[in-house]
Amino acid sequence: xxxFLFKEMLRRRGxxxxxxxxxxxxxxxxxxxPPHYGTVKKLAQFGIVPAGKYAEQLKRxxxxxxxxxxxxxxxNIRNILRITGDDKYGKVRKMMAFAxxxxxxxxxxxxxxxxTTYSDINEGLNGxxxxxxx
Numbered sequence: 001x002x003x004f005l006f007k008e009m010l011r012r013r014g015x016x017x018x019x020x021x022x023x024x025x026x027x028x029x030x031x032x033x034p035p036h037y038g039t040v041k042k043l044a045q046f047g048i049v050p051a052g053k054y055a056e057q058l059k060r061x062x063x064x065x066x067x068x069x070x071x072x073x074x075x076n077i078r079n080i081l082r083i084t085g086d087d088k089y090g091k092v093r094k095m096m097a098f099a100x101x102x103x104x105x106x107x108x109x110x111x112x113x114x115x116t117t118y119s120d121i122n123e124g125l126n127g128x129x130x131x132x133x134x
Contacts, residue, residue, distance in 0.1 A: 001039045001114075002070070002095065002105075002121045004050045009125060013134060024058035026071070026079030031055050042114040058083050063091065070095050070128075072121075073104035096120065098127030 003023035010016045025031060034040075035050045043050055063069065063084035069092050071077040080092050096103050105120040106113055 001035070001043060001117060002072070002125065003053070004043055004048050005046075005118075005121055006125050006128070008046070008048050009129065010134075015134065020066070022056075023053075024062060025055045026058055026076050026083065028057060031057055036109065038108055038112070038114045042118050060084055067091060068093060070098075070124075073107065095124035095128075098125070098131050099123045100127065 003021055006021050007016060010019055010021075033055050035043075035053055040050060058069075058080060060083060069080055069084070071080050071092065072095050074094070077092060077094055081087060084092070094102070095105050105124065106116040108114045108117040111117075
């Protein structure tokens, strides 16, 4: 959800070609699967279609490829660091930290609450835009 929502936010600002945004899994459970139908349904409410997206796992080399690697919760952060190694450049951040909070993004896989997840991600991404000066 975050990948496509952020891409849309950047598109509306005419900045979609200025960033490389890709989501990655931190576990192997969903590798190869398309986005959850609840995510697709929620994004469709805003005219966003996550077509062609299939889960891929984060790789160690992604640490060098991206300026920021954002996890949704503490387990994501632990898994990111396990995969990438140490965070010597301070690239690994928790999404809600951009909104001034230490809390996690609600995981709809467990809660079934895609509205709260969307709200959390939207809040975090707006904070990220501010962090980036956009």
